[in-house]
Amino acid sequence: MNQSRSVVITGTNGFVGKNVGKFLSKNGFQIVGIVRKGKKKTVNFGRVITSKTFSENNLVSKLKGCDALLHFVGQGRQTVDSDYEQVNVSLTKNIINLCKKAKIKKIIYISGLGVDESTTLGYFISKYKAEQEIIHSGLDYTILRASYIIGKDDPFSKNLQRQIKKGKVVIPGSGNYRFQPIFIDDVSDVVMKSITENLFSNKILDLVGPQIISYNTFVREFIGGRKIKIEKIDFESAYHDALHNKGPFGIDDLSIMIGDYIGNYRRLASLAQMKFTKYGEVLKSSGLS
Numbered sequence: 001m002n003q004s005r006s007v008v009i010t011g012t013n014g015f016v017g018k019n020v021g022k023f024l025s026k027n028g029f030q031i032v033g034i035v036r037k038g039k040k041k042t043v044n045f046g047r048v049i050t051s052k053t054f055s056e057n058n059l060v061s062k063l064k065g066c067d068a069l070l071h072f073v074g075q076g077r078q079t080v081d082s083d084y085e086q087v088n089v090s091l092t093k094n095i096i097n098l099c100k101k102a103k104i105k106k107i108i109y110i111s112g113l114g115v116d117e118s119t120t121l122g123y124f125i126s127k128y129k130a131e132q133e134i135i136h137s138g139l140d141y142t143i144l145r146a147s148y149i150i151g152k153d154d155p156f157s158k159n160l161q162r163q164i165k166k167g168k169v170v171i172p173g174s175g176n177y178r179f180q181p182i183f184i185d186d187v188s189d190v191v192m193k194s195i196t197e198n199l200f201s202n203k204i205l206d207l208v209g210p211q212i213i214s215y216n217t218f219v220r221e222f223i224g225g226r227k228i229k230i231e232k233i234d235f236e237s238a239y240h241d242a243l244h245n246k247g248p249f250g251i252d253d254l255s256i257m258i259g260d261y262i263g264n265y266r267r268l269a270s271l272a273q274m275k276f277t278k279y280g281e282v283l284k285s286s287g288l289s
Contacts, residue, residue: 006030008063008104008193010054010095011072012043016110016156016187020070021045023188031194032063035134036073056186060101061225068106068195071095084126096137106140108194113147113180114207114261121259126167131204142194144187146207147263150279152183152286159248160222161288168229170248172238175216175262180208183277199271206263210276215257221283 007024011017012033015175021031022045030044034054047273050206052198055259063069073091077233092109134141148156163169187207219230249257269276282288 005195006032006066007067008032008034008066008074010034010070012048012084014072015151016184017070017091018043018151018153019184020072020188021189023185024192027192029192032066034059049161054091054098056203059098063098063102063104066102066104068108069095069099069104070108070191072110084122085129088123088126089129089133093278096139101141103186104139105169106142106195107137108142108144108191108269109134109136110207111143111145111204112256113145113208113239114256114259115145120134121252121255140201142200142202143204144190144194144207145263146187147180147182147261149184149187149207150286150288152221152284152288154184156181157222157286160219163248164223164226164228168231169219169223170238171215171219171230171232171233171248172254173232173258175219176214177230177258178212178214179198179218179257179260180210180263180265181218181279182209183207183279184281186274186276189274190268193272193274204269205268205271206265208265208268209265209279210265210269211278212262213279218279221280222288224283271274 005028007029009017009021009031010020013035019030025031025045033043033046033048035048035050044286051059071092073087076134107197109130111127111131112124115124115131117128119125119128134143140277150157171214190207235254238249239246239251242249242254
């Protein structure tokens with residue numbers, strides 16, 4: 001890999017940012033990570049700088065000469081102090097301006113599977129708005145609409161592990177809704193190709209794994225042979241708990257789960273020309289099951 005390539009990663013402390021950063025660093029990239037002010041620096045690769053809004057003037061000189069910016073900051077739950085519009089849309093606008101000032105020509109953005117112009121879900125609306133800002137920015141872009149990204153210490157699996165420690169895993173509704181988990185190492189590889197290969201230029205792609213699986217099946221295989229109680233609860237009860245900040249799921253977590261969002265794996269695989277990992281292999285190799 002060309003040693004002269006350098007990339008900026010926002011959300012470097014997060015699960016995706018850490019893993020992609022490590023992968024790119026091992027493949028010869030120079031990494032500049034941006035950590036939000038007030039967050040502890042937990043990465044051990046590249047150079048890390050802090051920023052509150054990504055609009056500070058002193059950032060430009062630190063990022064000039066970088067080949068791409070990987071925008072991995074996102075807000076999955078709203079609070080009175082931090083809402084979707086503020087984090088997912090406004091910060092993306094600031095990132096675009098930063099790219100232009102620092103003459104960074106490529107931006108790679110992790111969006112969500114199910115995001116489109118007809119969505120009514122608040123989280124997806126903010127992601128769609130962010131996508132539109134990027135598309136109309138004049139920058140070269142790759143937008144990756146991700147399903148659940150799994151691997152060691154991923155948020156999805158950690159939620160299940162917390163439930164297992166309490167002796168019970170909750171399945172809202174029927175559990176027959178489907179998803180396409182993708183391995184974080186495969187995500188890292190796709191991101192690298194998005195930086196280096198013209199085929200990924202100005203593309204919106206579903207970032208999904210090779211298998212479609214129901215939540216029921218995934219939970220059973222995740223638990224493996226352990227004697228853990230699985231409790232199915234109706235969605236009314238699940239939403240009640242989420243509204244009162246109880247239980248393992250948030251409001252939008254439930255909406256995304258029941259959305260049954262399935263992506264175009266064949267298109268991604270055709271462009272990437274790589275072998276993608278099956279979820280069962282991830283469960284074993286990452287010690288998740």
